[in-house]
Amino acid sequence: MTPTSATTQPGTRRQVREALVRARALWRDMTGESAYDRYLERYAREHAGCPNRPDGAHGSGHESAHEQGHEPAHGPMSEREFWRARARQAETEISTGCC
Structure with a gap:
């Protein structure tokens, strides 16, 4: 291995890694x-x-206050709740398209 190839290899690895990260984000x-x-x-x-x-x-104390009916719920949905809500919305949403 020549000294030149040894010094450029980490930069090449970094570029490949960055390209893969961008490709994953796009996907x-x-x-x-x-x-x-x-x-x-x-x-x-x-x-x-x-x-x-x-x-x-x-x-969690804030959530328990909601359960007692004192104030609206706060806190993001869990990932499972999010995907269920998204599927429910897709099922009930009226499509204005032709199909």
Whole structure:
């Protein structure tokens, strides 16, 4: 192995790794797999100023207050809840298309 090839190899590995990361992100976007990640990002932005977030997240005590009927629910949906809600919406949404 020549000294030149040994010094360029880590850069090539990095470029390949970066290309694979970009390809994976694109694939996840195309297949819809990244929808939950985008939901969590949007939820964090929209609820950043919520007074019920002492540690940057909604606490379980807040959820129990909702269960008692005192205030609306806070906290993002779990991944399972998100996908179920998305499937439910797709089933009930009225299509205006021809098919």
